[in-house]
């Protein structure tokens with residue numbers, strides 16, 4: 001299965017190349033991690049993939065269809081996006097925020113959700129452990145609770161391509177494991193999942209495929225344990241680390257900065 005293909009993408013901002021000739025695949029049926037140090041260009045590249053900005057050059061395709069040329073509604077029928085910092089939906093309830101995910105699936109004349117849509121919304125909240133918050137005003141939630149609701153909104157969209165920018169940054173460790181497990185389940189069901197991630201041990205454990213971005217360029221792509229080698233951790237992240245065998249597979253033990 002083809003999934004997402006990023007081909008020779010250039011993105012300029014402020015008069016300089018932020019992403020330069022990025023080329024990689026996020027295959028369908030896999031969780032692909034996009035990793036790299038602060039400022040590497042991960043969010044910028046993601047903003048082009050989800051259609052927030054147009055790349056200056058290059059191709060972005062999903063299952064062979066050109067994402068750049070797609071209209072908003074068509075793209076929303078395929079791709080859901082969970083932003084790094086959640087925007088404030090001030091007066092909406094939690095259930096209303098998640099219901100926004102159903103909009104691409106509603107007919108143009110619809111005035112509200114159908115029963116099936118409401119079931120999808122309730123299930124999405126259940127999956128992220130937020131069902132009991134359905135009636136709460138979104139703005140009263142904690143950062144981690146808001147992040148879970150945004151993930152639920154993306155799940156309610158039932159996307160073929162799910163793109164998440166650091167979806168676990170505000171989550172406690174249990175919620176991180178639950179969300180990453182959930183994403184693994186979506187991929188196993190045939191979905192394409194791409195997520196920017198800082199925790200390389202979580203990337204090792206939960207990603208099937210890894211893309212490393214450094215200074216706007218893809219410097220490595222492959223299976224996590226083959227990509228996250230000691231020399232790459234030193235050259236890209238500037239850290240000394242050892243890969244040691246943990247009970248559930250390899251684990252990175254950090255030793256210091258280069």
Ligand SMILES: Nc1ncnc2c1ncn2[C@@H]1O[C@H](COP(=O)(O)OP(=O)(O)OP(=O)(O)O)[C@@H](O)[C@H]1O
Pocket residue numbers: 013014015018036037038039040041042043044045
């Ligand atoms: N409008 C802009 N003008 C100039 N530089 C910009 C602009 N927007 C972003 N940048 C720069 O582009 C680089 C990439 O930013 P981006 O947010 O994509 O990185 P990132 O890999 O997501 O980083 P982080 O891990 O810190 O979230 C950074 O150095 C940032 O300062």
